[in-house]
Amino acid sequence: xxxxxxxxxxxxxxxxxxxxxxxxxxxxxxxxxxxxxxxxxxxxxxxxxxxxxxxxxxxxxxxxxxxxxxxxxxxxxxxxxxxxxxxxxxxxxxxxxxxxxxxxxxxxxxxxxxxxxxxxxxx
Amino acid sequence: xxxxxxxxxxxxxxxxxxxxxxxxxxxxxxxxxxxxxxxxxxxxxxxxxxxxxxxxxxxxxxxxxxxxxxxxxxxxxxxxxxxxxxxxxxxxxxxxxxxxxxxxxxxxxxxxxxxxxxxxxxxxxxxxxxxxxxxx
Numbered sequence: 552x553x554x555x556x557x558x559x560x561x562x563x564x565x566x567x568x569x570x571x572x573x574x575x576x577x578x579x580x581x582x583x584x585x586x587x588x589x590x591x592x593x594x595x596x597x598x599x600x601x602x603x604x605x606x607x608x609x610x611x612x613x614x615x616x617x618x619x620x621x622x623x624x625x626x627x628x629x630x631x632x633x634x635x636x637x638x639x640x641x642x643x644x645x646x647x648x649x650x651x652x653x654x655x656x657x658x659x660x661x662x663x664x665x666x667x668x669x670x671x672x673x674x
Numbered sequence: 675x676x677x678x679x680x681x682x683x684x685x686x687x688x689x690x691x692x693x694x695x696x697x698x699x700x701x702x703x704x705x706x707x708x709x710x711x712x713x714x715x716x717x718x719x720x721x722x723x724x725x726x727x728x729x730x731x732x733x734x735x736x737x738x739x740x741x742x743x744x745x746x747x748x749x750x751x752x753x754x755x756x757x758x759x760x761x762x763x764x765x766x767x768x769x770x771x772x773x774x775x776x777x778x779x780x781x782x783x784x785x786x787x788x789x790x791x792x793x794x795x796x797x798x799x800x801x802x803x804x805x806x807x808x809x810x
Contacts, residue, residue: 571760571761571762572758572760572761573752573756573758573759573760573761574756574757574758575752575754575755575756575757575758575759576754576755576757577753577754577755582752582754584752584761586725586727586728586761586788587727587788588725588726588727588787588788588789589725589787589788589789590787591787612712612723612789614712614714614721614723615716617716617717618714618715618716618721619714619715619716620712620713620714621713621714621715622711622712622713623712624707624710624711624712625710625712625725626712651727651728651729651730651785651787651788652725652726652727652728652787652788652789653727653728653788
């Protein structure tokens, strides 16, 4: 129990960072790219609520205690970013991939919404 | 209306601007240059760490010259219709000046999860040694 509270305190102490995000559209749907350097697969969570996709990840830099820093331009942090989803996204087929610190989320379009011709029947 | 589709507009934008202006920014260095660098040392090594997400090890060019360590590479641009682009793309280069002697043959570099770590061992012969003086 005490360990849990310690962990939550630790995560609270990490500064929250909004990761740099690209959102783009291709023929097969939408793509979201996020820079999450230092985040391991097990520290990454992707949640989908009603129409919001939330990405949270923790990056802990592997510096030992004995090191003294001369220059610090980035540090450990908790990445949090929410992206709102359009109704045209097929929630069942969303795919996510984490490679070299970049998260790629593919949001395919709903196929139902593809234009469809309605045949007219003659009575 | 048109504003609904504009990603730049959001309510409270002006208030946010004022807040940001007066709030001290601990992460100010984050936006300085790409890629951000951390430099540290311990008793045996110097460490250069850098966040370079999206690149494989062979796409990062590391050059160790007499006086400097150069990190170069190119971040590719994705193809498609952009709605939002925040990730830096294109060529980058950062030069770390080394004003200290390092053991050039034992320099190691690793790239894991988008974080580059270069370990530069301190030169053995350059570590200050204590010389004990024996009294005869």
